[in-house]
Amino acid sequence: QQQVKQSPQSLIVQKGGISIINCAYENTAFDYFPWYQQFPGKGPALLIAIRPDVSEKKEGRFTISFNKSAKQFSLHIMDSQPGDSATYFCAARGAGNMLTFGGGTRLMVKP
Amino acid sequence: ETGVTQSPTHLIKTRGQQVTLRCSSQSGHNTVSWYQQALGQGPQFIFQYYREEENGRGNFPPRFSGLQFPNYSSELNVNALELDDSALYLCASSLAGTSSTDTQYFGPGTRLTVL
Numbered sequence: 001q002q003q004v005k006q007s008p009q010s011l012i013v014q015k016g017g018i019s020i021i022n023c024a025y026e027n028t029a030f031d032y033f034p035w036y037q038q039f040p041g042k043g044p045a046l047l048i049a050i051r052p053d054v055s056e057k058k059e060g061r062f063t064i065s066f067n068k069s070a071k072q073f074s075l076h077i078m079d080s081q082p083g084d085s086a087t088y089f090c091a092a093r094g095a096g097n098m099l100t101f102g103g104g105t106r107l108m109v110k111p
Numbered sequence: 112e113t114g115v116t117q118s119p120t121h122l123i124k125t126r127g128q129q130v131t132l133r134c135s136s137q138s139g140h141n142t143v144s145w146y147q148q149a150l151g152q153g154p155q156f157i158f159q160y161y162r163e164e165e166n167g168r169g170n171f172p173p174r175f176s177g178l179q180f181p182n183y184s185s186e187l188n189v190n191a192l193e194l195d196d197s198a199l200y201l202c203a204s205s206l207a208g209t210s211s212t213d214t215q216y217f218g219p220g221t222r223l224t225v226l
Contacts, residue, residue, distance in 0.1 A: 004153075006153075034214070034215075036217075041219075042219055042220075043115070043201050043203075043217035043218050043219045043220050044154065044201070044217045045217070046214060046215075046216065049214070089153050089154070091153075095167070096159060096166060096167025097142070097144070097159060097166075097167065097205065097207070097215075098144070098156045098159065098167050098169065099144075099146075099154070099156060099203075099215060100156070101146075101153030101154050101155070102153055103152060103153050104151070104152065104153050
């Protein structure tokens with residue numbers, strides 16, 4: 001059972017544009033929601049994370065918006081750059097510090 | 112600060128064989144989690160080790176087993192390899208017992224191909 005659904009699967013954005021990736025979860029016991037960035041041949045790298053008692057968190061060009069009642073959260077990348085081209089994964093932490101990942105979004109930022 | 116390292120980088124095995132993958136956790140971290148990432152998919156949690164004991168397990172059969180050593184490094188062992196075991200195996204370390212427990216830092220992974 002996929003407990004974290006991520007969309008879109010792929011995204012093409014022009015340089016300087018806003019990239020938006022959405023995730024929805026089912027398990028209300030999840031208590032921590034990180035986003036990871038993964039380049040080909042590399043392991044996932046933590047970008048930004050949020051707890052469910054906060055509705056928004058911003059770090060530089062990256063913002064997480066969190067809607068607890070809707071069980072949805074999203075990543076916004078402002079002023080997207082070609083170097084942001086990568087696969088992005090949302091995740092949710094459950095019991096035992098286990099992360100459940102979404103299926104990933106392949107982002108391409110065109111120069 | 113030393114990051115998470117994994118070995119080997121790549122590995123090719125045949126069906127039925129056994130494989131051992133290794134992970135050194137980030138300096139100061141005491142918890143190691145293992146994930147399987149099939150091509151084009153998100154990582155799937157295999158299990159976690161804390162204080163040399165398995166501390167949580169995902170939906171993987173018993174032929175996936177692990178160890179954690181006193182220096183917090185870890186091994187993932189897979190017996191009776193199947194073609195579907197072909198994937199990138201990721202190790203992540205974290206520090207249990209503090210608010211930093213939230214953050215799992217991933218290594219570069221080991222690419223396993225089963226023929």
